Amino acid sequence: MRVVIAEDSVLLRAGVQRILADVGIDTVAAVDNGDDLLAAVEEHRPELVITDVRMPPTFTDEGLRAALAARTAMPRLPVLVLSQYVECSYAVDLLAAGASGVGYLLKERVADVAEFVEAVRRVAAGGSAIDPEVVAQMFARSRNPLDALTARESEVIGLMAQGLSNGAIAQxxxxxxxxxxxxxxxxxxxxxxxxxxxxxRRVRAVLTYLDRTLPAVTR
Structure with a gap:
């Protein structure tokens, strides 16, 4: 199996590469940003991408957006996302086109080598591997209408709630x-x-956003 790894943490990137090497999985490229991930996918046509969500330059969703772009350029490319935290909106984005060949795991799962390698093989074979904590939080929030928003739409409505105009949001x-x-x-x-x-409608959208997010902030 040929894998591309995208992770800005040098230690984690090297650790994942070593784990894969120990079970005979070849890392054809190991990069630390979304642009290089896309370039590596184009050059090597891997059988699996393992990527972080947050990478340079803004440390928001560069890795996820690059992975989604890679799947557009190379349909059915298996992608396994590793995240430091449960970020339901990103998981929704990843799963929007179906769960085949998709994984979303918390980075702490890498500590369980056998479990991680099994997830790698399952996703590469076209299966799915979704962290139980991600599933639990997605289920708990399933009644929240904001969960239907993509990561970018969530950013936009958040800026709307701050009173920014369309032009200011664009900037x-x-x-x-x-x-x-x-x-x-x-x-x-x-x-x-x-x-x-x-x-x-803009006011109503902002009120919905504040109603669903302010309680979580004040708890």
Whole structure:
């Protein structure tokens, strides 16, 4: 099996590579950012990608976005995501196109070598490996309408709640204003905010966001 690893922690990257080597799995590239991950996938056409979620330069979702782009360029490419924390919105993004050849594990699982290697082999074979803690938190939050939002849409509505205009949101996220408008339209649809003025729907969307997030912040 040929694997590409994307992880900005030198120690973890080397540790995963060593674990794989010990069971006869070949790491064809080990990189520390999303751009190099995409380049490595294009060059090596691996049978599996193992990637962190947060990598340089912003340490938000670069690894996940690169993995999703890689799956677009190379359909059915198995991807195993390793994350420091449970991030349900990222798990939803990853699973949106189906669970075949997809894994999402907490990094602490790497400590259990046998369990980690089994997950690697299962995902590479087209199966799935979702961390039990991720499943539990996704289930617990399944009634929250915000869970339907992608990671980027969650960022957009968060900035909306701060009172930023579309232009300011675009500048903050380094995307076009048209992209912001598309994200907001998608947010309205997913939250079931139909016909009314855009301004009214924007207020209702922000109120929904605050209602669902403020209790978690104050607990």
């Amino acid at each position: 903050s996220l380094t995307i076009s204003q048209g992209a912001v408008e598309n994200h907001i339209g998608s947010i309205f649809a997913k939250l079931g905010l139909e016909a009314s003025s855009v301004e009214h």
